[in-house]
Amino acid sequence: xxxxxxxxxxxxxxxxxxxxxxxxxxxxxxxxxxxxxxxxxxxxxxxxxxxxxxxxxxxxxxxxxxxxxxxxxxxxxxxxxxxxxxxxxxxxxxxxxxxxxxxxxxxxxxxxxxxxxxxxxxxxxxxxxxxxxxxxxxxxxxxxxxxxxxxxxxxxxxxxxxxxxxx
Numbered sequence: 043x044x045x046x047x048x049x050x051x052x053x054x055x056x057x058x059x060x061x062x063x064x065x066x067x068x069x070x071x072x073x074x075x076x077x078x079x080x081x082x083x084x085x086x087x088x089x090x091x092x093x094x095x096x097x098x099x100x101x102x103x104x105x106x107x108x109x110x111x112x113x114x115x116x117x118x119x120x121x122x123x124x125x126x127x128x129x130x131x132x133x134x135x136x137x138x139x140x141x142x143x144x145x146x147x148x149x150x151x152x153x154x155x156x157x158x159x160x161x162x163x164x165x166x167x168x169x170x171x172x173x174x175x176x177x178x179x180x181x182x183x184x185x186x187x188x189x190x191x192x193x194x195x196x197x198x199x200x201x202x203x204x205x206x207x208x209x
Contacts, residue, residue: 122146123191123198128156131206138162143203144195146187153184154203155192163188164208173207 123146130139138156143164145154154164154174164174180188191198 123187123195124201124203125191125195125198126201126203128154129202129204130208134205135208138208142195144188144191144198145203146184146191148181148184148187151184153180153188155188157192164205172205173209174205175209 123144125142125144128138128141128143130136138159141159142157143154144157145152147153150168152166152174154166156162156164161178163177163180165177165180166174
């Protein structure tokens with residue numbers, strides 16, 4: 043046999059032997075691939091989260107009163123009116139930004155009066171959550187409710203109203 047062939051065979055044998063040695067060394071320190079060690083601690087009760095709320099709903103309770111509102115569409119007012127500070131996107135209606143507002147919901151529409159502006163109203167339709175339409179007039183029933191809300195603003199839900207656009 044040629045010396046080159048002998049060298050290749052000997053080199054291959056040494057590589058295989060080295061690989062087997064290193065492989066068995068790793069297997070000694072690491073768990074085998076088929077075995078998994080799982081450790082967990084069960085501190086919580088086995089009752090699923092929100093089980094009390096689910097039971098209440100199954101007994102006929104209103105879910106909107108049990109769970110917190112989601113981010114979609116903003117929270118529903120817990121009272122008939124809302125009041126607080128109006129926060130507008132940068133550069134949008136600077137004369138209104140930071141002023142106090144009162145709002146009421148009538149027939150799925152939200153009517154907003156920015157104080158101290160007398161004849162400027164913002165209206166949010168059901169599909170508008172962070173935008174509103176500016177109007178000079180609103181229906182009489184909404185204007186009456188806004189006037190009552192302004193008088194009793196301390197009874198309204200207090201929150202900041204953020205609007206990204208006013209058309």
